[in-house]
Amino acid sequence: xxxxxxxxxxxxxxxxxxxxxxxxxxxxxxxxxxxxxxxxxxxxxxxxxxxxxxxxxxxxxxxxxxxxxxxxxxxxxxxxxxxxxxxxxxxxxxxxxxxxxxxxxxxxxxx
Amino acid sequence: xxxxxxxxxxxxxxxxxxxxxxxxxxxxxxxxxxxxxxxxxxxxxxxxxxxxxxxxxxxxxxxxxxxxxxxxxxxxxxxxxxxxxxxxxxxxxxxxxxxxxxxxxxxxxxxxxxxxx
Numbered sequence: 001x002x003x004x005x006x007x008x009x010x011x012x013x014x015x016x017x018x019x020x021x022x023x024x025x026x027x028x029x030x031x032x033x034x035x036x037x038x039x040x041x042x043x044x045x046x047x048x049x050x051x052x053x054x055x056x057x058x059x060x061x062x063x064x065x066x067x068x069x070x071x072x073x074x075x076x077x078x079x080x081x082x083x084x085x086x087x088x089x090x091x092x093x094x095x096x097x098x099x100x101x102x103x104x105x106x107x108x109x110x111x
Numbered sequence: 112x113x114x115x116x117x118x119x120x121x122x123x124x125x126x127x128x129x130x131x132x133x134x135x136x137x138x139x140x141x142x143x144x145x146x147x148x149x150x151x152x153x154x155x156x157x158x159x160x161x162x163x164x165x166x167x168x169x170x171x172x173x174x175x176x177x178x179x180x181x182x183x184x185x186x187x188x189x190x191x192x193x194x195x196x197x198x199x200x201x202x203x204x205x206x207x208x209x210x211x212x213x214x215x216x217x218x219x220x221x222x223x224x225x226x227x228x
Contacts, residue, residue, distance in 0.1 A: 033216065042202060042221035043154065088154065092215070098144065098156035098167055099217060 005102050006089055012108040019076040021105040023089030026070065030092045033099065034063060034074050037086045046074070046087075079109045113137045115220035117203050123226045124193055132188045132223045134203030143186045144204040144217060145178065147171070154202065160186065193227045200224050 006023050013019050023032070034046040047063045049056050049072065055064045062075040076083055086106050090099035116135045124130050136143050145157040158168040160178050177189045186205075190197055204217040 031215075035219070040200075040224075043204075043219040045216055045218060048216050090154075090217075098159055098169070100156065101146075101154040103153045 006087070006105045008105060009103070010106045010108070012110065013079055015079060015081055015109055015111050017079055017109075019079050019083070019107055019109070021074045021087050021107070023072045023074070023091075023102055024070055025072075025089075025091050027091075027093045029067070032065060032072050032092070033090045034061075034072075035088045035090060035101075037088065037104070039085070043088070076107075079107075081109050081111045083107060084109045115203055115205055115218050117201075117220035117223050119223060120221065121224045121226070123228065126195055126227055127192050130190050130193055130225060132190075132201050132203075132225070134186045134188070134205075134220055135184050136186055136203065136205030137207075137218060138184070140205035140207050140218075142166075142206045142208070142215070143178075143180070144206075145188045146202045146204065146219075147199040148202065148222075149196075149199045157188070157201075190225075193225075195227050198225055198227045 006021055029051050031048055031050045033048045035043040036046055037043050047056050047058050049063050049065045060077045065072045086104040088101050088104045090101045092099050115137055118133045122130055143160045146154050147157055148154045156169050158172045158178055159166050175191050179187050200222040202222045203220040206215045206217045208215045
């Protein structure tokens, strides 16, 4: 399966702390994207990282990609209660058009 | 900022009925997708659409499903005879480029919650 697998499945931290979520996959990828989903809502695109990139930043978000280990991580620094959501990695392999989503990490940021 | 919109936000239907879920992709995007998410489960790809035809579909997308771009703005998903297990959130997405580019960010709509009774 080319499905991304996030870990941990659930993460609970205090406001102000950093949150790190990991995604592992099995096939070679074209790119990998991270999405956020608030409960019962749509998917919000966070960051796309291409297979030839190793790190990308966007505000308080930092994504790394290690293609040799077939893994990616999403770091949220100085977390806020509003960051509480599920976070999904989605991988795009080869020349397929669809993204394969992992089961997600449920992040709870406690005030 | 342009966004993908979907209607209705919630659709309740009886088993065996036909439903049509509607999406308006971002205007300059050329590739369109449907995904679904059963409650508490992961997001699953259904179908991708380009140049007025299906370009890729999953095993979930059987003969009960069809997609159409009836005009220049709408993109629809039809389920001909709904089953209980079709209850899920259905997300439409669009991207500017598809498999030819590596920067094909897919932008998702807010979803339609389909409840089949």
